[in-house]
Amino acid sequence: MKKLTKWFFTSILALGLLSACGSDETDGSSTTDGDQGGSGSSDEVVTLNMFQFKVEIADQLLEMLQEFHEEHPNIRVQLETVGGGADYSAALKAKFASGEQPDIFNNGGFTELGLWKEHLADLSDEPWVEHLLPIGAVPMTDTDGKLYGMPVNLEGYGFIYNKDLFAEAGITEEPTTYSELLAAVQKLEENDITAFSAGYAEWWVIGQHLLNIPFAEQDDPAAFIDALSEGTETMANNQKFIDFQRLVDLEIEYGNSNPLTTDYNSQVTYFATGETAIIQQGNWIENMIYELNPEMNMGILPISLDDNGDARLPIGVPNNWAVNKNSPHIEEAKLLLDWMVSSETGQRYMTEEFAFIPAFDHIEPTGLGALGEVILEYSSDDQTLPWNWFRWPDGANQDFAAIIQEYVAGQIDYDTVLERMDSTWQNLK
Template sequence: MKMLTNRLLLAILILSLMGCSNGSKSDTNGGNNQSDVKEATLNVFNFKVEMSEQLDQLVKRYESEHPEVNIVIETCGGGCDYSTALKTKFSSGDKPDIFFVAGFNDLNVWFDHLEDLSNQPWVKDIADIAKEPMTKEGKVYGMPLNIEGWGYIYNKELFQQAGITKLPKTLSELRSAAKQLDESGITPFINGYGEWLILGNHLLNIAFAQQDNPEEYIDSLKKGNESIPNNKTFNDWVHLLDLTLEYGQPNPLQTDYNTQVTSFAAGQAAMIQQGNWIQLQLLKLHPDMEYGFLPMPINDDKEAMDRLPIGVPNYWVVHKKSKVKEEAKEFLNWMVTSEIGKRYIVEEFKFIPALKTIAPDKDKLGPLAADLLEYIENDKTIPWLWQRYPGYEVNTSQMASVMQAYISHEITKEEMLTQFQRIWDERSEEES
């Protein structure tokens, strides 16, 4: 009995010492035991499908440095309607912590959900072209993703095969080049007119951006002081659309984004209406292909036509009611200030940086970005404007549907322009 009692006392003593030991360890490590680490999960809704793989890799680098943070990326891009998908998420309660907003009218749409980012360290470094779209009442609500541009991307080898030595900068020169390609047995254009973004945002933007004063024209159009059917620039613009249809592949309305890009990379056409966002895909599909940018001319005014549309596609934003919004802001700041993040932006994403602290490297960015930078440096640019339209994407998607009706010969040019006017009148009335 005495031996048993001594053993029990010894066991109690050991247990007490273990308890003291554990308590001391917790105090010594400031409560940072594995069981005490609090993990924050950031949900990111990404619209940039072209960089999805690279973004996943960058996130892994961040998580390795910040083991207390878990980042979940969901990507919606290419043929996915990001704006509609984002609205569906919010209406269902599945609100991402980080998402994208395009600026101007899109800023107004999402304003009540956005965290004020004005005090973030990168704000002072935003490029001039990227400031206005996401600034309201002097406050900044988004971090610019990058600077992009589009036009006709041309296959240099196919141009050489057709004997084209002078790059087309006017509508007549573009028609001549298309005819020369066609006579050489080469399809001039691969048109992705099954995608409303290519039509309603990018192609139609040319008609607005080539006005004498685009912003004033849009404001006057909203107020009913201008018209589309009687506008010379819009009528000129139809000639460009007709040219691409005359020298494009059959059934362009059945060609989506991926089919368009893969067909171009396979050498099935000499030109494609796209932007530098397809650089990563082209490198993956055809790493040895040589290509560059051409403008989208609507008449023969060479000085006015030799320009490319340049702008900021979207902005990273933080949901202001997110429980992890501080972690979200920390991740965005790391992405544009750390050496790893800056390297990924230029070398992996192939982005033209929208922050002055990240230097663009033409050799690392690729030929498309290099051409855009040259146009920017020579001040040969025109603006992106659809973010200023009344109704924003409702407007552009409706006008794209009208364009598709014209492409399929359901309506005439006059009817197309008249329907554009009707859409603008309706959306302007709703906005007022």
């Protein structure tokens, strides 16, 4: 399995998140021994402020931090989670603008690394780095060769589907092409089953994850993105982006009512309770689904734009833990990050409680659920697509989402969608 994990990480070179983004604030009392964490006197209490976006693991993360506190009683960790439907990036900027800078926070790498580099501590010499393979593939490695963040985990997404509802509709084979998907959703409709759980109220669902597909299916996604910025390529004249229209139309035609007002929690609830058969999300929703429906029998399908048979899943590093270089408790923050991936307790939480696929060769990917297992299978077969939104101009993903929402609302036609997305790219590049 260690060999597989190494291969898995190597196979996703240059990948960049977001998993899901409500807001939740918790105090995970977690503090440290001064001589262990560098805080000086053993009676000194240090408080770390941790600001993160993964609402799916907020409760489990708090529990983990409480166990950290038991081992390091002089370090207290104040945990704040902004996720679900909230804009984590805007919330983080507001934190820094108000002077409430967190000690540990998330950073996606690539473009986002450049935007925040002045605030990031160099983590190149941390003990966990030797277990991260390969360093050159990590989104937080800058052109100076230094590492500015620790990957949270590895994730994949696609069309998660309810196997029991598929069977009820007589669908016996997994659809891996657009035409096969169309035939499947038509069968679902014939059996009075709503196909898609469409959460188009969330900018990141449509303007980031879904829109990544036509980028990822380019022959060379990074080169295409560079060409967009140079003005030698456009989305309006690219076949992948032209084909993207029918994918959006399919979700809307065969999806839940009121998709533009369906937020993340509603989208997941519709799917988990069996009201819909398919949801565009990733393995980060697995715990949420099992909490709502412990008997859920599910799998995950690729999101295909055409019928070329090249079925692949987008798999990557969703985000990274970064340390504020101006924090008065840098050593304690570094200690916590190392403990999260090096201690037996931290590793147990990562694999068993968070159901994460580790980005480290010394953590066995045990305890994965059905979705995680499928993602590993696609990876072992080299059927992966890159995550590209961390390479987009800052703010473009939310603008893209607003444009797609206008199209779904019938306010603009699809030609206008592509023209405006091209214009957005040029304005923000």
